[in-house]
Amino acid sequence: MLLELFITLLLIHSQVLGDTSSSEEDENVSNEHEDDHKKSSSHSDHWDYHNQRSWLSAFTDCGGKSQSPIDIVTREVTYDPRLPAIKLDGYDLSGHPELTLQNNGHTLQLQLPNTMRIVKGFDQVYLAAQLHFHWGNTEVPGSEHTIDNVHFPAEIHVVHYNSKYASIKEAASKPDGLAVLGAFIGIGLHENENYEKILSVIKDVSTEESDTKITSFNVRHLLPDSLEKFYRYTGSLTTPPCYQSVNWTMFNDTITVSRKQLAALEETLKAGHNQRLSQNFRTPQNLYGRQVLASFLTSHTANAGGSSETNTFSRTRATGTQDGLTRGDILAIAFGVLFALTLLFFSMYAYRQRQKHSKSNPDSRQNVIYKPATKEDV
Template sequence: MVIPSFCTTFLGSCVLVLAVCRSAAGGASWTYTGDHGQEHWPDSFPDCGGTSQSPINLKTWNAVHDGSLPPIQPVGYRTPDDSTFTLANNGHTVKLSLPSSMRLIGLPNNYTAAQLHLHWGSEEHPGGAEHYIDDQEYPAELHIVHYNSDAGKINDVKDKPNGLAVLGILIATGPRSNPGFANIINHLGRVSYAEQSVPIPSFNIEDLLPSNLDRYFRYSGSLTTPPCSQSVVWTVFSNPVQISESQMETLRTTLHSTPMNRPPAVLENNVRHIQPVNYRTVYVSFVMEKGLSAGKFLLFFITSSM
């Protein structure tokens, strides 16, 4: 890497200058709004203008039932090999690294876990999930990212067809705190600013999943952030999980998109707009009850969970 001359003068003075040097030396920056916002992503990341982009509005009436889709079976989620995980704020989201002992059964290939992260809204714009179901918005969404370990390491396959498999878990709010999500949310204050990371105790990742792993949508799509590689086998569960209003408020207000040495900016609304489905087929693993819309299903789920 060639470092521009204006960087070398202050190379040891502050982290911010190093960040500017890296940006100047290569790699486009991006944000969700503004001059580098998602409308401009295709200018620097061509795949973001592709025809198989994510997220999408999952419409049950237009989905094709595939009875051969098996329930998702997490392996190694309950007892991860690592005693600690690394929780990090990368300025776009909060990310938790996952050990390679975690993998999925129920997909055409072997997929090994890499990381999980969250998307959320704000008090003014509470719809923070990226995927919709029948036009229904949810407050947040969890993505658990896996890579096709039959084809190679993650850096080798992340931009290849079917190179990644992501579990999408929609998040609703209710009266009760969620102990599984508390394992992440209770540590957010330790990574409040971008570029911060901390070790946290490992925990049962299955506690973050919905109860019915046999009810999901399946489609071919992309990463929802640059470079938007069209390499993802998406599994979006139809049943949301529930966290408390207090936990949601903590998620929406604790993190910053800026480093500690810059004026603070709250990290919120890290949500990509819904993308066209185009020619793609969305498959569903279950038969939707006649007359039960996604909104009514959500109300039924939350009521029955109380």
């Protein structure tokens, strides 16, 4: 009976471990998506957010050691007072030609003229190319970077390339090629009139590969009021081909949009086979010893979360899928402990029986484990 219990536990244990070894992302992949992936596996440029682990097979950089996004652990960042302040130039496009807004199947993207520049903050001048967004849905907050494991509802990335290269295409794979300015988007009580310049026409690009023209405006207003406090680290594109070419700046101050505006971002766009384009964020990647610098004292950042309306909201929305132990982990640990205890108990029992039996019948030791079980166990 004890032996049966032992074998049963062993089987359950191995099953649980087997289940938890599959990724969290895989759990969300339906058969339909798996089929899609198999069908299109010949196209190396095809990828989606459902199975992010599959990016590695077609895009080797995605498995590198300087990947983005990351979780920013505020207590572990290094305050660097020498980080130069960021100075932007040419961001006010009021009166300029119209801008192209596009649904490219992965995000909502606004093309930017390279007259928009980061003129101070880096060794070289960086020229703007495009900005885009990452978001979740009403249940899941969808920023890519996290602060102390907490996701914000959405995130904006303004992508720039090093002016020493002729184009973003040329710069994209170079170690000093790109500089991305990122900011967290939370929910506020009021409509954000600057974001409304984009979101009011989002319906016009609801289908994949569609685009529309929008009136130019001051793009600076899409970023937080203050750009003084930021985190800095070296990382990558957060989408394939995941080139490790991005000098990342994540601002500490956040932007707010109304709940209705966030819903427009989360619910309007479609991708592929008429599926909703949402949850277009990559899971935070391992730091592998990289240093995250802060332009401000970290004691401030440790207290900054949770105090504002935005942060409180994002914390309550956080689903906890990215942090702590998953249900599978807890089950695996529980069964592991049970397994160890059973093994210990079984060993002690076997030892005791062997000793008892060797005293009474030293010639039949090979039967020692099984014989007493039929005699004495109840």
